Amino acid sequence: MILRMIVCIIMCGGLFGLGWAAPAAAESLRIGEPLCHAVSGTVAAEGAEPPAFSCSGEPAGYQQGTLWLHAMLSPEAGTVDGERDDLSLIIHNSRFDRLIVTFFYADGAVERQDVRSGDFGTHWRAGGQLAFRAPHRDVPLVGVTMQFDKLASARLLRMRLVERGEESTQTTGLATLIGAALVLLLAGAIYNASLAFAARRQFSAWQSAWAVCMVAWGACWSQLHLFFFPAMAGAISAQICTGLSCLAIALATLTAVTALEAPCVSRWLRRSALGLTGSVFALGIPLSFMRSGPIDTLGSVLGMLVLANLVAVGACIAQAWRRGSAEARNFAGAWAVPMMVLGSTSFFDADSMFWGGGSQILVLFAAAWQTLWLSVTATRSHALLRAERDLARQAEARAQDLARRDALTGLPNRRGFIERVGAVLAASRTRGEPVALLVIDVDWFKSINDAFGHEAGDVVLERIARCIAPHESATCTVARLGGEEFAMMLAGMAGFDLMRFAESLRQRIAEQEHGAVIRGRKVTVSIGMATTSGGADFRTLYRLADEALYEAKRAGRNQVAIRLLEGAEPFADDQHLTGGPDLPGGHDLDLRKG
Structure with missing residues (x-):
C-alpha cells in the first residue's frame, strides 16, 4: 500500500510539474489585467461600435446582450530575440452565441474572425479551446478585441496570447494528453463491463458506467467529438459537459459507497454521502440548461457540494478501513488522487496549467488513475477468488477421491470400485467385449493377524496391493473390497488369456516376499472368477465370482476357480487350473463345472 501511495505522489508531481512547465511566452489575459470591458444590454448589431471601455470592476448585464473585451498590446508583443513571430489568441469557454475577434495593427489595419455556437469552423482545438491566429x-499587432454575444459567464473565460509556433506545440501536446487519458478510461470501462458480466459484480458495473460517463465528458469537454458532430460546437456541448460531470460524481460515489461492506460504514455516514451526491446531481440538472441567471453563484455552491461529497466519501473509506474492510484499502488508493486534485484546485489557480487544459485535464487524468487502480484491484480480488475456488474444487475432488479409496492400500474401496465397474460394463456391452470379475481373498489371513499382530497383517495387505495396483487401467479396475478381500474387473479378455492372467497373478502374489514381519512365511490367495461374453450386471458377476472363490477355498486354497455366466463361451473339456506351490499334490478343478 505504501508503495502504491509513493507511485501516486510521483505521478501527481510529474503531472503538476508538466503543467507548470508552460512557456514564458504565453501571456494570460484577464479582465482588468490587461483587459478592459464594455457591455451592451442587448445584442449589438453587426459592426456596431462598443460603448466606452472600463478597465476596473467586473462586467455585468451581458448575459442577454454583448460583452466586449479589449487589450492594448505593446509593440514588443510576439517578438523573441528581436525576431517577430505571429500571435494566436487562445480562448477557453464556449457557452455563448457568437464570438468576434478583431486584431488591430500599428498601421490601422483591422482583421476580424468569428465563430458561432454550432459552427466553430477551423478554430476549435483540443482541450475545449478556440484558436484565432493573427494574420x-x-x-506589429497593437490590440485585440473580443465581442461575445449572450455569454453565460465572464468569470469562466480563460484567454491567452501565445506565439504561433507555441500554439501548434501546445495544441499537439494537449491533444496527446487528452487522447491518452480517454484511451485509458475507455479500456477501463470495457474491462469493468466484462468483469461485471463475468463475475456478476455490482461494483464493476457501477465502475464501468462511471468510466463511460467520464469518457463522454472528456470527449465533449475536449471538443474531440466535433470530428464527428461539428454542429454540437459551443453552448450545447458545454451544457452536456455540466450534466455529465455531475452524473460522473454521482456514479463515482455510488461505486465507492455500495462496494464498502455495510457493517464497516455507519448508516448515517453512508446516507450523508448519498445525500450529498443526490444534491450535486439535483443542482447539476438546472445548471446544465442555464444560459443566464446566477450561474456563477450556483457554480460556487456546486463546487462546495462536490468538496463536501468528497469529504463524506473519504470519511466512509477511512471508517471502513479502520474497521478492517479490504475494499476500503483499495478505494483509498483510488480516491487519493481525485481528492488531491479537486481539493488542490480549489485553493490555487490551475487555469494556465497544461497549456490551457487547466483543472479539467487534471480531473481527466485523476479519473484515468482511479479507474485503472480499481480495475487492477478488482482483477487481483477476482484472481484471489478464482484461486480460492480452484483450491476448494481441488480439495473437494481430493476428498471425493479419498472417500472412494482405501486408506491402507491406496486402491479404490468398495464404493469407488462399484462406481467404476458400471462404466466398464456399459462400455463392454456397447462393444460386445467379454468381461471378467476376479475376487481375490488372502488365505489364512486371520492366523497371520493372530500370530504376528494386526500391523503385520497391514503390511501383508499393502504388499499384495502392490502386486494388484499396476494392472489398473482403462480396461481393468482394481479395488480392496474390505478386510483381506480384493477385486479386479477385466474387459476384453477371455479364454486362455484370462486363465493365464489369473494364474500368473496368483503366482506373483505367492512369490511376494514379506520378510521378517511374518518371519518368512509365505502368503497365498484364492481367486474366484466369473466371466461372460454377453450383458451382465455387477451383482450377478459378483455372486458367481464369490461362489467360485468359495469353491477354490474348499479345494484347498491357493487356487483359481471360475464360473461362466450363461451366454459365455465354455472352455475345452481338458482345461484345468492346478494348485499352487504350497499344495504339492495340487488340486485339479474342473473349469467346466465352475
Whole structure:
C-alpha cells in the first residue's frame, strides 16, 4: 500500500510539474489585467461600435446582450530575440452565441474572425479551446478585441496570447494528453463491463458506467467529438459537459459507497454521502440548461457540494478501513488522487496549467488513475477468488477421491470400485467385449493377524496391493473390497488369456516376499472368477465370482476357480487350473463345472 501511495505522489508531481512547465511566452489575459470591458444590454448589431471601455470592476448585464473585451498590446508583443513571430489568441469557454475577434495593427489595419455556437469552423482545438491566429503583417499587432454575444459567464473565460509556433506545440501536446487519458478510461470501462458480466459484480458495473460517463465528458469537454458532430460546437456541448460531470460524481460515489461492506460504514455516514451526491446531481440538472441567471453563484455552491461529497466519501473509506474492510484499502488508493486534485484546485489557480487544459485535464487524468487502480484491484480480488475456488474444487475432488479409496492400500474401496465397474460394463456391452470379475481373498489371513499382530497383517495387505495396483487401467479396475478381500474387473479378455492372467497373478502374489514381519512365511490367495461374453450386471458377476472363490477355498486354497455366466463361451473339456506351490499334490478343478 505504501508503495502504491509513493507511485501516486510521483505521478501527481510529474503531472503538476508538466503543467507548470508552460512557456514564458504565453501571456494570460484577464479582465482588468490587461483587459478592459464594455457591455451592451442587448445584442449589438453587426459592426456596431462598443460603448466606452472600463478597465476596473467586473462586467455585468451581458448575459442577454454583448460583452466586449479589449487589450492594448505593446509593440514588443510576439517578438523573441528581436525576431517577430505571429500571435494566436487562445480562448477557453464556449457557452455563448457568437464570438468576434478583431486584431488591430500599428498601421490601422483591422482583421476580424468569428465563430458561432454550432459552427466553430477551423478554430476549435483540443482541450475545449478556440484558436484565432493573427494574420502575418510587417507591422506589429497593437490590440485585440473580443465581442461575445449572450455569454453565460465572464468569470469562466480563460484567454491567452501565445506565439504561433507555441500554439501548434501546445495544441499537439494537449491533444496527446487528452487522447491518452480517454484511451485509458475507455479500456477501463470495457474491462469493468466484462468483469461485471463475468463475475456478476455490482461494483464493476457501477465502475464501468462511471468510466463511460467520464469518457463522454472528456470527449465533449475536449471538443474531440466535433470530428464527428461539428454542429454540437459551443453552448450545447458545454451544457452536456455540466450534466455529465455531475452524473460522473454521482456514479463515482455510488461505486465507492455500495462496494464498502455495510457493517464497516455507519448508516448515517453512508446516507450523508448519498445525500450529498443526490444534491450535486439535483443542482447539476438546472445548471446544465442555464444560459443566464446566477450561474456563477450556483457554480460556487456546486463546487462546495462536490468538496463536501468528497469529504463524506473519504470519511466512509477511512471508517471502513479502520474497521478492517479490504475494499476500503483499495478505494483509498483510488480516491487519493481525485481528492488531491479537486481539493488542490480549489485553493490555487490551475487555469494556465497544461497549456490551457487547466483543472479539467487534471480531473481527466485523476479519473484515468482511479479507474485503472480499481480495475487492477478488482482483477487481483477476482484472481484471489478464482484461486480460492480452484483450491476448494481441488480439495473437494481430493476428498471425493479419498472417500472412494482405501486408506491402507491406496486402491479404490468398495464404493469407488462399484462406481467404476458400471462404466466398464456399459462400455463392454456397447462393444460386445467379454468381461471378467476376479475376487481375490488372502488365505489364512486371520492366523497371520493372530500370530504376528494386526500391523503385520497391514503390511501383508499393502504388499499384495502392490502386486494388484499396476494392472489398473482403462480396461481393468482394481479395488480392496474390505478386510483381506480384493477385486479386479477385466474387459476384453477371455479364454486362455484370462486363465493365464489369473494364474500368473496368483503366482506373483505367492512369490511376494514379506520378510521378517511374518518371519518368512509365505502368503497365498484364492481367486474366484466369473466371466461372460454377453450383458451382465455387477451383482450377478459378483455372486458367481464369490461362489467360485468359495469353491477354490474348499479345494484347498491357493487356487483359481471360475464360473461362466450363461451366454459365455465354455472352455475345452481338458482345461484345468492346478494348485499352487504350497499344495504339492495340487488340486485339479474342473473349469467346466465352475
